Amino acid sequence: MTLLLGAIADDYTGASDLANTFTKNGLRTVQTIGIPDPDLPLPDVDAVVVSLKIRSVAAQEAVSAASKAEAWLRARGAIHVLYKICSTFDSTDAGNIGPVTDALRKAAGGPVIVTPAFPETGRTVYAGHLFVNGVPLNESPLKDHPLNPMHDANLVRVLARQSAGTVGLIDLTTVAGGPDAVSARLAALRETGVTTVIADAVFESDLETLGAIALEAPLSTGASGLGLGLARALVRSGRITQSAQSVEDTIGPVGGLAAIVAGSCSTATLRQLAQAERSMPVLRLDPEKLLSGPDELASAVSWAGDRISAGPVAIAASADPQAVGRVQARYGREASGHAIEHATSAIAAELVFRGVRRLVVAGGETSGAAVDRLGIPAFLIGPEIAPGVPVLRTVGNTQGNMLLALKSGNFGGDDFFAAALSMMH
Numbered sequence: 250m251t252l253l254l255g256a257i258a259d260d261y262t263g264a265s266d267l268a269n270t271f272t273k274n275g276l277r278t279v280q281t282i283g284i285p286d287p288d289l290p291l292p293d294v295d296a297v298v299v300s301l302k303i304r305s306v307a308a309q310e311a312v313s314a315a316s317k318a319e320a321w322l323r324a325r326g327a328i329h330v331l332y333k334i335c336s337t338f339d340s341t342d343a344g345n346i347g348p349v350t351d352a353l354r355k356a357a358g359g360p361v362i363v364t365p366a367f368p369e370t371g372r373t374v375y376a377g378h379l380f381v382n383g384v385p386l387n388e389s390p391l392k393d394h395p396l397n398p399m400h401d402a403n404l405v406r407v408l409a410r411q412s413a414g415t416v417g418l419i420d421l422t423t424v425a426g427g428p429d430a431v432s433a434r435l436a437a438l439r440e441t442g443v444t445t446v447i448a449d450a451v452f453e454s455d456l457e458t459l460g461a462i463a464l465e466a467p468l469s470t471g472a473s474g475l476g477l478g479l480a481r482a483l484v485r486s487g488r489i490t491q492s493a494q495s496v497e498d499t500i501g502p503v504g505g506l507a508a509i510v511a512g513s514c515s516t517a518t519l520r521q522l523a524q525a526e527r528s529m530p531v532l533r534l535d536p537e538k539l540l541s542g543p544d545e546l547a548s549a550v551s552w553a554g555d556r557i558s559a560g561p562v563a564i565a566a567s568a569d570p571q572a573v574g575r576v577q578a579r580y581g582r583e584a585s586g587h588a589i590e591h592a593t594s595a596i597a598a599e600l601v602f603r604g605v606r607r608l609v610v611a612g613g614e615t616s617g618a619a620v621d622r623l624g625i626p627a628f629l630i631g632p633e634i635a636p637g638v639p640v641l642r643t644v645g646n647t648q649g650n651m652l653l654a655l656k657s658g659n660f661g662g663d664d665f666f667a668a669a670l671s672m673m674h
């Protein structure tokens with residue numbers, strides 16, 4: 250397999266978001282789960298998004314996994330590698346955006362462009378500050394994130410705290426000045442020892458400028474907005490010779506039962522679950538019971554078993570910040586997160602065992618755990634359900650063809666679950 254653009258995503262939902270952006274912008278793309286087995290039958294593509302689950306692991310583990318993925322992508326011809334992070338810059342002072350970018354830039358030089366801007370979903374960066382739907386990051390729902398609460402909107406500061414290098418800024422005026430202005434500013438920053446730059450971006454045109462300059466370097470770090478800029482720059486460069494197949498043709502119907510499993514506690518998911526309750530059976534798991542033994546899991550599976558042949562059902566661990574806080578205070582943040590992911594992934598696997606072939610999973614960590622449990626090695630990218638969330642078709646898994654949607658916590662409108670199921674046949 251040869252490719253032009255490589256990406257390493259720090260979680261699986263983020264990977265499907267980026268693969269969707271690449272596809273929409275003209276690149277034939279496949280999403281792999283980790284580095285694929287050499288025997289996995291993958292189509293010819295322009296871009297591969299290697300999905301890792303390294304957003305919330307120890308920095309050294311993240312660096313090691315990302316470095317191996319980068320070496321694999323470069324060995325297959327990637328002229329540029331994008332390290333795909335969350336558009337809300339999900340990370341802590343220990344990492345992992347800084348440590349991974351530092352490790353990958355060692356081979357790539359710098360300064361490396363970093364921007365989580367993704368205007369289509371309301372993420373913009375101005376004066377180095379990240380806004381989520383017009384609200385500074387630290388005032389947005391991300392302040393209550395169960396794993397990495399975000400308390401600082403100033404990304405230059407946030408990245409500096411987790412990076413061994415020196416972090417600078419390319420401001421919006423420079424970006425609006427076009428590629429030459431950005432190049433000149435990068436050169437000036439390089440002279441002063443800056444290794445990594447947060448780049449402002451408010452409009453897609455800003456990301457086209459940044460993508461064009463980033464493509465000239467071996468590495469960048471960003472969300473789907475930068476992915477859009479890179480993809481458009483690659484298409485404009487004339488190096489993409491085959492048009493991406495119509496995404497509807499890529500997948501086709503799979504039949505089987507349908508279900509939703511949610512572990513995301515984001516406000517968007519909470520609203521979507523409330524809306525789903527009006528049209529389908531929704532089981533709210535009791536996290537205390539989930540954490541204290543296998544009974545809650547078994548009764549969830551039996552609850553679904555009684556209903557699922559009549560239509561889609563949803564099973565959710567999701568809870569509001571106060572309830573999450575109580576669980577975390579009692580069991581610890583990481584321990585409760587992992588235990589609940591373990592439970593939701595076990596439920597997903599049981600549902601698939603009972604005939605579910607169309608599965609929507611809400612939450613990045615939750616999706617990662619479920620996809621791993623199901624042993625899915627790769628996905629083809631189908632039509633977009635909502636910005637950042639495509640229909641995915643499995644490749645190479647033992648259960649036969651399945652359709653999945655991996656929804657990032659904050660993505661999708663209130664009717665997301667019904668909209669997803671209506672596109673998954």
Ligand SMILES: Nc1ncnc2c1ncn2[C@@H]1O[C@H](COP(=O)(O)OP(=O)(O)OP(=O)(O)O)[C@@H](O)[C@H]1O
Pocket residue numbers: 262394395396512513514515518536566567568572573574576577585586587588589590611612613614615616656657658659
């Ligand atoms: N009721 C609960 N109490 C405590 N933790 C929970 C509860 N329900 C789910 N969790 C945990 O909260 C975390 C939610 O993270 P996840 O990444 O799945 O969703 P998200 O943060 O909304 O999505 P994204 O990362 O895509 O924005 C998981 O570790 C999950 O196990």
Ligand SMILES: O=C(O)[C@@H](O)C(=O)CO
Pocket residue numbers: 260262263264266267334335336337367472473613637657658
């Ligand atoms: O960039 C985003 O917001 C998403 O793709 C994501 O990574 C959330 O997990």
